[in-house]
Every structure is written in structure tokens, then in C-alpha cells.
Amino acid sequence: MTKSEFINLLASRQEHLPLRDVEASVKLMLDMMGDALSGGERIEIRGFGSFSLHYRRPRTGRNPKTGEPVTLEGKYVPHFKPGKELRERVNEHAAS
Amino acid sequence: MALTKAEMVEQLHEELGLNKREAKDLVESFFEELRGALERGEEVKLSGFGNFQLRDKNERPGRNPKTGEEIPVTARRVVTFRAGQKLKTMVEAYVGPEPA
Numbered sequence: 794m795t796k797s798e799f800i801n802l803l804a805s806r807q808e809h810l811p812l813r814d815v816e817a818s819v820k821l822m823l824d825m826m827g828d829a830l831s832g833g834e835r836i837e838i839r840g841f842g843s844f845s846l847h848y849r850r851p852r853t854g855r856n857p858k859t860g861e862p863v864t865l866e867g868k869y870v871p872h873f874k875p876g877k878e879l880r881e882r883v884n885e886h887a888a889s
Numbered sequence: 890m891a892l893t894k895a896e897m898v899e900q901l902h903e904e905l906g907l908n909k910r911e912a913k914d915l916v917e918s919f920f921e922e923l924r925g926a927l928e929r930g931e932e933v934k935l936s937g938f939g940n941f942q943l944r945d946k947n948e949r950p951g952r953n954p955k956t957g958e959e960i961p962v963t964a965r966r967v968v969t970f971r972a973g974q975k976l977k978t979m980v981e982a983y984v985g986p987e988p989a
Binding site: 794795796799802803806807809810814815817818819821822823825826827829830831832833834835836837838839840841842843844846848868869870871872873875878879880882883884886887 | 890891892893894896897900901904905907911912914915916918919920922923924926927928929930931932933934935936937938939941943945965966967968969970972975976977979980981982983985
């Protein structure tokens with residue numbers, strides 16, 4: 794499901810809110826989540842999961858075309874850990 | 890400090906003028922519909938943010954770390970998140986305390 798399909802689904806379950814409010818809300822929520830992570834802040838949603846940053850140490854990589862060594866700086870990457878309810882619902886449903 | 894649903898509700902109220910009840914319902918539904926889609930086996934692609942995907946894992950041997958007893962880890966379906974390029978780039982710019 795794409796973002797616009799997801800927004801339509803969400804709007805169909807919120808009949809008191811016009812689609813444009815749902816669209817703006819989803820955009821705002823995703824922006825807040827991106828801003829939190831890019832500022833080094835965690836996101837904690839009980840029953841869904843948490844997002845945090847994982848550190849990747851500096852390393853020497855290679856240009857795959859030329860084979861030349863390239864110095865790669867240390868960096869942070871986003872990480873998601875599913876919460877208990879999400880883990881259980883996804884797994885139980887798959888098993889049945 | 891971590892970003893929570895309460896803070897999202899506050900922002901939807903302040904920035905978009907939704908009333909508190911509407912904002913709370915919407916934030917709750919947002920995460921509930923994500924869970925629902927994944928539960929139905931449907932992956933969700935939120936462009937600019939990332940994709941929530943599903944992986945079916947086979948049973949594998951495991952052991953109780955305390956007792957050393959061997960117990961199989963049962964087959965299961967798990968959710969994985971792959972950050973999108975935009976989010977990755979935003980996060981790479983973060984210069985945090987370098988962990989040892």
C-alpha cells in the first residue's frame with residue numbers, strides 16, 4: 794500500500810474529517826518523526842514500536858567500479874524496533 | 890526526551906487546528922491502521938519516510954541463554970522497516986556524540 798492509499802484508508806475510517814485534513818495530518822506526523830530522528834531524538838509509540846538511531850563506524854569502502862579505496866565517515870542510520878502488540882498481531886495472524 | 894503520540898496530538902491541534910479529540914483519534918488511527926495493514930500481510934510504503942515490510946522466518950535452532958538448554962526458535966513473521974532515501978539523508982547529517 795502506498796502513502797496515498799494509506800491516507801485514503803485512514804480518511805475512510807474518520808468520516809468526520811475531510812480528506813485534506815487527513816492528508817495534512819499524515820504529512821505533519823511524518824515530518825515530526827523525520828525531524829525528531831534527524832535531531833537525534835527517539836520516537837516511542839507504545840504498542841507500535843520505537844525508532845532510534847544506530848551508529849555506523851567510519852570504514853574504508855571501495856568504489857565498486859574502479860576498486861579504489863574510499864574513506865567513509867561514521868554516520869547514523871534510522872532503526873525501528875517493533876513493539877509487543879505489533880509483533881504479536883503480525884505473527885499470530887500469519888500463523889492462522 | 891522522545892517524540893510520543895501526545896506531542897503529535899498537540900501539534901495537530903496547534904498547527905492544523907484540529908480539536909483535541911479529532912487530533913487524538915487521528916494519531917491513534919494512524920498507528921492502528923499501520924498495524925492493521927501489516928497484520929493483514931500488507932506492506933506499507935510511506936514515501937519520504939520509509940517502508941514497513943514483512944519477512945517470514947523459518948524455524949531455527951536457538952538456546953536459552955541462561956541455562957544453555959537448546960530450544961528451537963519457531964517460524965515467525967516479523968516487521969522490518971527500511972528507511973527511505975530522504976530520511977537516511979536527513980539522519981546522516983546528524984552529528985551526535987560518537988559512541989565508542
